[in-house]
Amino acid sequence: MQLVLTKNIDGGGKRVDFAAYARSGGYEAVRKVVGKLAPADVVQVVADSGLAGCGGGGFPTGRKWQAMPSRAARPGPRYFIVNADEMEPGTFKDRYLMEGDPHQLLEGIVLAAYAVEADEAYIFVRGEYFQAIAALEAAIAEAQAAGVLGGLTIHVHAGVGRYICGEETALLNSLEGKRAIPRAKPPLPQVSGLFGCPTIVNNVETVCNVPHIVRHGAEWFRGLGVGDEAGTKIFGVSGRVNRPGVYELPMGTSLRVLIEEFAGGMRDGFQLRAVLPGGASTGFLGVEKLDTPMSVAGMAAAGSRLGTGNVMVLDDKTCPVGFIRNLQHFFAQESCGWCAPCRDGLPWVDQILAAMETGQGRQSDLAVLADMPGRMGPGKTFCGLAPGAMASLETGLKMFAQDFTRHVQERVCAWA
Amino acid sequence: MLTGEDFSARGPAAAIDCLRALQKERGYISDETLAEAAAILQMPVAVLDEVATFYNLIFREPVGKNVILLCDSAVCWMLGREALQSRIFERLGIAPGETTADGQYTLLPVVCLGACDRAPVLLVGETLHGHLDAAGVNKLLDGAA
Numbered sequence: 001m002q003l004v005l006t007k008n009i010d011g012g013g014k015r016v017d018f019a020a021y022a023r024s025g026g027y028e029a030v031r032k033v034v035g036k037l038a039p040a041d042v043v044q045v046v047a048d049s050g051l052a053g054c055g056g057g058g059f060p061t062g063r064k065w066q067a068m069p070s071r072a073a074r075p076g077p078r079y080f081i082v083n084a085d086e087m088e089p090g091t092f093k094d095r096y097l098m099e100g101d102p103h104q105l106l107e108g109i110v111l112a113a114y115a116v117e118a119d120e121a122y123i124f125v126r127g128e129y130f131q132a133i134a135a136l137e138a139a140i141a142e143a144q145a146a147g148v149l150g151g152l153t154i155h156v157h158a159g160v161g162r163y164i165c166g167e168e169t170a171l172l173n174s175l176e177g178k179r180a181i182p183r184a185k186p187p188l189p190q191v192s193g194l195f196g197c198p199t200i201v202n203n204v205e206t207v208c209n210v211p212h213i214v215r216h217g218a219e220w221f222r223g224l225g226v227g228d229e230a231g232t233k234i235f236g237v238s239g240r241v242n243r244p245g246v247y248e249l250p251m252g253t254s255l256r257v258l259i260e261e262f263a264g265g266m267r268d269g270f271q272l273r274a275v276l277p278g279g280a281s282t283g284f285l286g287v288e289k290l291d292t293p294m295s296v297a298g299m300a301a302a303g304s305r306l307g308t309g310n311v312m313v314l315d316d317k318t319c320p321v322g323f324i325r326n327l328q329h330f331f332a333q334e335s336c337g338w339c340a341p342c343r344d345g346l347p348w349v350d351q352i353l354a355a356m357e358t359g360q361g362r363q364s365d366l367a368v369l370a371d372m373p374g375r376m377g378p379g380k381t382f383c384g385l386a387p388g389a390m391a392s393l394e395t396g397l398k399m400f401a402q403d404f405t406r407h408v409q410e411r412v413c414a415w416a
Numbered sequence: 417m418l419t420g421e422d423f424s425a426r427g428p429a430a431a432i433d434c435l436r437a438l439q440k441e442r443g444y445i446s447d448e449t450l451a452e453a454a455a456i457l458q459m460p461v462a463v464l465d466e467v468a469t470f471y472n473l474i475f476r477e478p479v480g481k482n483v484i485l486l487c488d489s490a491v492c493w494m495l496g497r498e499a500l501q502s503r504i505f506e507r508l509g510i511a512p513g514e515t516t517a518d519g520q521y522t523l524l525p526v527v528c529l530g531a532c533d534r535a536p537v538l539l540v541g542e543t544l545h546g547h548l549d550a551a552g553v554n555k556l557l558d559g560a561a
């Protein structure tokens with residue numbers, strides 16, 4: 001099993017410092033490329049590699065970068081931004097990468113900024129990630145002293161908490177010191193991003209892949225996946241499994257291999273009932289889908305999404321209604337309030353589910369809930385927050401129909 | 417963070433950095449601090465308050481010396497975060513949103529702390545504690561006291 005992004009990380013929470021990173025071949029790609037290869041050629045390598053965004057959307061990174069106007073076409077400030085907000089419940093991969101090997105991220109930033117001709121970079125990291133922030137700041141100081149950042153300025157911006165900050169245009173507003181409310185697209189951030197300037201926003205894991213692609217080539221990267229999709233992926237498993245944690249495996253590894261072989265299967269006395277394969281914004285998959293490859297296309301074909309690739313396992317001793325209520329409460333609380341369906345619809349869902357949990361649910365509530373995904377699904381709201389919320393609600397209502405009905409008819413939670 | 421930087425040079429764009437820095441120094445953003453920050457940033461107080469009140473981690477009310485952020489998202493819920501909350505209440509007499517009378521502790525719920533593989537988890541100040549149960553909360557509070 002080839003480890004790429006996590007090969008330097010021992011998992012004990014210790015940071016790889018500059019010297020250790022350099023010994024492992026670190027910053028070799030910067031020396032190979034900066035000032036030697038044309039920026040457009042770096043973009044091309046990344047495009048050819050098949051790298052897809054790891055922030056949840058799976059958008060091809062090369063294509064995103066190609067939409068950035070050239071410096072000749074758009075002079076003036078240009079920004080490269082790393083999205084390290086990571087507030088999607090069930091997701092803990094970016095923390096691992098930043099705490100363990102911050103220089104890998106910095107090298108990725110230097111290369112990416114070179115490719116899109118940005119002169120300033122920001123890492124937008126959630127404020128609760130104290131250890132990651134400290135690791136990044138120490139690494140930036142080391143890299144600056146070693147002269148590997150060139151002329152690039154890298155700021156670490158510690159956020160002050162709202163899930164919506166992870167949505168890339170809301171993130172831009174937050175970086176500008178405003179409320180984190182999403183912006184209309186178009187214009188794309190590449191055209192009008194931070195302070196109206198050309199801007200790229202990429203996820204931590206996406207950026208960490210860049211040094212390896214530049215060093216070893218697009219073909220090598222494509223060969224790392226087991227199916228049609230490229231690279232390795234930082235998967236995560238949480239819930240009642242024997243070895244919850246972070247696992248770097250080939251893109252396209254099956255859910256079963258991830259959960260049973262790597263996470264060690266279910267704890268004694270518990271059975272797997274369903275999973276959310278890629279964080280709170282993805283739809284439930286049942287046991288019969290465990291052989292599905294964890295890839296963007298594989299998960300889509302199975303009726304869910306790869307999302308962040310961090311799997312939440314629901315066991316047979318946990319009330320699925322309570323689990324879904326917890327998820328919906330999160331989304332209702334974190335809605336930024338900008339568009340009406342999300343602002344009013346999500347609290348409505350939350351209230352209905354709360355009532356069901358305490359035995360106050362009515363039969364007619366089930367129809368109201370079933371109607372919600374059609375009103376807050378993709379295309380119905382300003383951004384992706386509410387559609388993300390609807391994924392687990394829509395699939396959960398179907399998969400756990402009996403549990404919902406029992407809550408309503410017997411007016412108690414069987415698990416309470 | 418942009419430490420040591422002159423916030424006034426960046427104007428309203430520095431609002432969040434400035435509030436965060438002031439809160440670190442003073443614990444929370446009082447009306448007086450808010451007005452002070454608005455003057456530094458050269459922006460109306462009401463506009464700055466709009467920003468301050470939007471974010472979960474900017475405190476507009478006093479908090480205790482130690483802020484406990486207890487994860488209330490799905491994995492921690494599944495693996496027993498309610499027991500942690502109950503034990504904190506038994507020991508300190510505070511429910512989420514409350515501060516102990518001696519001003520030592522404030523308990524706040526927080527969304528997924530990105531440590532679900534160590535659920536249930538909480539932060540005390542800047543330190544993350546994982547794999548907790550009620551006994552672990554006891555140990556934590558005894559150690560910190």
Ligand SMILES: Cc1cc2nc3c(=O)[nH]c(=O)nc-3n(C[C@H](O)[C@H](O)[C@H](O)COP(=O)(O)O)c2cc1C
Nearest residue numbers: 053054055083085086166167168202203206384385
């Ligand atoms: C509500 C919401 C929250 C999001 N949170 C994050 C996040 O925490 N981290 C992240 O990388 N992307 C997040 N995204 C996706 C970003 O909008 C964006 O697609 C991503 O950062 C692009 O990077 P990538 O192409 O490298 O994946 C979120 C999207 C939505 C709608």
Ligand code: FES
Nearest residue numbers: 487492529531532
């Ligand atoms: S759910 Fe508590 S840390 Fe993720």
